[in-house]
Amino acid sequence: MDAFEASTNVPRAGFEFDHRPETDQPFENALEKARSGIRLDVEDAIELLTTGTDTAGIDLVRKEQVLEAADRRRAEVVGEEVTFVTNINNNVTTACNVGCLFCNFKDAAQRFESSHDGENEGFTKTPGQSREIVRDAVERGVYEVTSVSGLHPALALDDEHHEILSGLDGEHNYKPPAAYEVDPGTYLEQIDAMSVDGVHVHSMTPEEAYHARRGTGWSYEDVFERLRDAGLDSVPGTAAEILVEEVREVICPGKIGTDEWLEAMEAAASVGLGTTATIMYGHVENEAHRALHLDRIRELQDRTDAITEFVPLSFIHHETPLKEQGMVEDGASIHEDELMIAVSRLYLDNIDHIQSSWVKYGDAQGLKMLTCGADDFMGTILSEEITKRAGGEFGEFRSVREYVDMITSIGRVPVERSTDYEMRRRIDPKAGPFGPTLGPKADGTPLL
Numbered sequence: 001m002d003a004f005e006a007s008t009n010v011p012r013a014g015f016e017f018d019h020r021p022e023t024d025q026p027f028e029n030a031l032e033k034a035r036s037g038i039r040l041d042v043e044d045a046i047e048l049l050t051t052g053t054d055t056a057g058i059d060l061v062r063k064e065q066v067l068e069a070a071d072r073r074r075a076e077v078v079g080e081e082v083t084f085v086t087n088i089n090n091n092v093t094t095a096c097n098v099g100c101l102f103c104n105f106k107d108a109a110q111r112f113e114s115s116h117d118g119e120n121e122g123f124t125k126t127p128g129q130s131r132e133i134v135r136d137a138v139e140r141g142v143y144e145v146t147s148v149s150g151l152h153p154a155l156a157l158d159d160e161h162h163e164i165l166s167g168l169d170g171e172h173n174y175k176p177p178a179a180y181e182v183d184p185g186t187y188l189e190q191i192d193a194m195s196v197d198g199v200h201v202h203s204m205t206p207e208e209a210y211h212a213r214r215g216t217g218w219s220y221e222d223v224f225e226r227l228r229d230a231g232l233d234s235v236p237g238t239a240a241e242i243l244v245e246e247v248r249e250v251i252c253p254g255k256i257g258t259d260e261w262l263e264a265m266e267a268a269a270s271v272g273l274g275t276t277a278t279i280m281y282g283h284v285e286n287e288a289h290r291a292l293h294l295d296r297i298r299e300l301q302d303r304t305d306a307i308t309e310f311v312p313l314s315f316i317h318h319e320t321p322l323k324e325q326g327m328v329e330d331g332a333s334i335h336e337d338e339l340m341i342a343v344s345r346l347y348l349d350n351i352d353h354i355q356s357s358w359v360k361y362g363d364a365q366g367l368k369m370l371t372c373g374a375d376d377f378m379g380t381i382l383s384e385e386i387t388k389r390a391g392g393e394f395g396e397f398r399s400v401r402e403y404v405d406m407i408t409s410i411g412r413v414p415v416e417r418s419t420d421y422e423m424r425r426r427i428d429p430k431a432g433p434f435g436p437t438l439g440p441k442a443d444g445t446p447l448l
Helices: 027-036 042-050 060-078 127-140 159-166 187-194 206-211 220-230 245-251 258-270 287-304 334-347 363-369 400-409
Strands: 081-085 087-089 144-147 200-203 274-281 307-314 376-379 413-417 424-426
Touching: 027 042, 027 060, 042 287, 042 334, 060 334, 081 424, 087 127, 127 144, 127 187, 144 187, 187 200, 187 220, 206 220, 206 258, 220 258, 258 274, 258 287, 274 287, 274 334, 287 307, 287 334, 307 334, 334 363, 363 400, 376 400, 400 413
Parallel strands: 081 376, 081 413, 087 144, 144 200, 274 307
Antiparallel strands: 413 424
């Protein structure tokens, strides 16, 4: 194997950013700080992510040193357990007009209007349909329902919000429910519908919270309090992408900015909601942007202590506008993926859990990430739509049996967990059958 390997992440030709992966910090100094447990800074992170800005490409020997340091840190922080949650995805709608260039989940909202006479391969679920989906999943033993949806123009927080938006003459990406084939209800109705028999509802990203207060003077605290009272239990820290404005201006110019994303996350924490945090990397950004993103997440956690896990999401490029418009040729390389996991573990010294996404990486590489600093292996999902629409190839469902077999195959301990990691069940790989026990109606019966 060559000592160096060039990155396969190729941004748009001639595209220039102010933030560049250049530092005066030697790689060896950054690595020593990481090994010693000294809090890293942005320059350290850049050196570790690039395996040294003094050389082009990724130095595979240095990469292994970073991965080894991260794996040791993982063992010190969480031991040999690999966790997973029994959950289902229930995304309410694909209707969205934001126009993010990395996304192929959305469908133009106009296609959902009653007057549209063309084809529409998207979907919108009523609150009643959401309730039936979640009720069935809870009966099977699911602990958590995750819901991340498009920004449907008719989705408002509640009836009061509809009344306010109706008086604004079509501004703020709003049309009344009567304009659409299917009425999605309100955010409060959807959250209430998914709150079945005590299942944990993990929903309302900062972007959705912005949509749920558009056109009003309501604070994020006001919005999250109402959602919490309707049954919301925790907030997914997606819509983060890269928390650097010069990148957001390229890939998601219609989305909320970095400061507003952070404001919404702080507000969710302030009303008692747990959160997660993500990064979506491997498109037009560089290692300096990734390092700045990690720094902003760490500062947020210093302020809130509400983030239970950090989730690196490798950009799936195949069926996205960024690919179609020639702005990217590929996603992140395997080496970049491994370094992103490892440096996340080393940099985020105030977040215990780093997740490996088998949906993004596949089974074999997902397991490899558990030796690069990750300790959580996502959830059973039962239905995955966002990555699949972008061209992902790694499936939609993972059984408890598969989790037990995969995790024990690398010598680690499989543990079913709750969303907040407070409830845990270590699973004996010699026992069976393997099914969830932490859900409101779970009794150990296999999900399928």
